[in-house]
Amino acid sequence: MTLDSVSAAQRMTSRDLPDGLGPAVDDWAADLDRTTRSGKGMRSALFDAVYTHAGGRDEAVRAAACQALELLHEAFLVHDDVADGDDHRRGRPNLQGRTTTRGAEQGLSRETAAHVGMVGGLLGGDLLLVAAMGEFARLPVPAPVLHRAMAEVEGAVVASIAGEYADVHGAAHGEPTTQEHALAIGAAKTAAYSVTLPMVLGVVLAGGPEEMIPPLRETGRHLGTAYQVVDDVLGVFGDPAVTGKSNEGDLMRGAPTVLLAFASTTDLWPRVDAALGGTDAGRPGPDPAAARALLAECGARDHALGIAEDLVTAARAALDSPAVPHELRSALDPHLATALERTR
Numbered sequence: 001m002t003l004d005s006v007s008a009a010q011r012m013t014s015r016d017l018p019d020g021l022g023p024a025v026d027d028w029a030a031d032l033d034r035t036t037r038s039g040k041g042m043r044s045a046l047f048d049a050v051y052t053h054a055g056g057r058d059e060a061v062r063a064a065a066c067q068a069l070e071l072l073h074e075a076f077l078v079h080d081d082v083a084d085g086d087d088h089r090r091g092r093p094n095l096q097g098r099t100t101t102r103g104a105e106q107g108l109s110r111e112t113a114a115h116v117g118m119v120g121g122l123l124g125g126d127l128l129l130v131a132a133m134g135e136f137a138r139l140p141v142p143a144p145v146l147h148r149a150m151a152e153v154e155g156a157v158v159a160s161i162a163g164e165y166a167d168v169h170g171a172a173h174g175e176p177t178t179q180e181h182a183l184a185i186g187a188a189k190t191a192a193y194s195v196t197l198p199m200v201l202g203v204v205l206a207g208g209p210e211e212m213i214p215p216l217r218e219t220g221r222h223l224g225t226a227y228q229v230v231d232d233v234l235g236v237f238g239d240p241a242v243t244g245k246s247n248e249g250d251l252m253r254g255a256p257t258v259l260l261a262f263a264s265t266t267d268l269w270p271r272v273d274a275a276l277g278g279t280d281a282g283r284p285g286p287d288p289a290a291a292r293a294l295l296a297e298c299g300a301r302d303h304a305l306g307i308a309e310d311l312v313t314a315a316r317a318a319l320d321s322p323a324v325p326h327e328l329r330s331a332l333d334p335h336l337a338t339a340l341e342r343t344r
Contacts, residue, residue: 031098032124035089036074043069043198046335050202053328054212060140061205068135069198072153075128076160076193082121083168084249091244096121129157141205149204156193163189170256176264176273177256179307183225185256190231191224199332215321219332222318226311226339232257233304234342236292248288251276258307259300268298305340312336 017029044066051062078095087097100117108116136153139146166185170177199216203209234243235250236259250257254276263272275291295301315336319329
């Protein structure tokens, strides 16, 4: 499930933005809407599978939860692009990129247009986050169920924000991370909201058995971290024409990934570090192509993909619990396979 043709972002902006702010705000709101309609719908699919197999039958609850989960995902994507300084996603300009380009076309200097674009992306992500939390808060379920659901949502949001900051902080300081730290970042910023939350909410909102939640929580942590590891590999070795985003951004900023964590333990690390730009004054600028080749040569790519396979194996083991119905395991299995088969 993706966002409706008239998205929640559009409904919110058309309803709540004050009048008289001028065409710039109207253009920004329209760009916000245009950049929130093309997700894969993985979170909705995970929620649907668990909600249905946990006994959920209310279509209004199902639709509202799916909408809220996808809006939350879009909010974090917009914020992630701002944090990483990316102006494209899904093969086209993102909200930050559109806002920057519009400013440049209106005569702003390059620096000023980039600043306005960054602010446009930041505030757009904020607006989507408010929309998502509003959708969650209005779920048509009894108050005790809603309170439990909101506690899960809040925990996932806090984890993702903290994980994003750890990612940016690690890249800014330029020191090699450990594999354990890189995996902890992936578990926090990606797995918590994108995989664990949809599955746990499926049980909570369906009124399913409490004993289903621990194995699904563990499955989500492993599976979501695997998705992040593969995403990091695609962020370096993927084809931009397929992934829809640059394969240089993570290298240019020295993102704390399993790739770099492994490379830092090999004899090729001084050359990788130099290709990334290093930290010493007077070094030449980053050379992403050379860094990419060295990461493949030192075995970092194969190592990271092996870690992703191990995480999916751990997710399967957690899912193989008596508390998880066989039919649900079968419904979730394609998502485990997809984590390792992704090309974008």
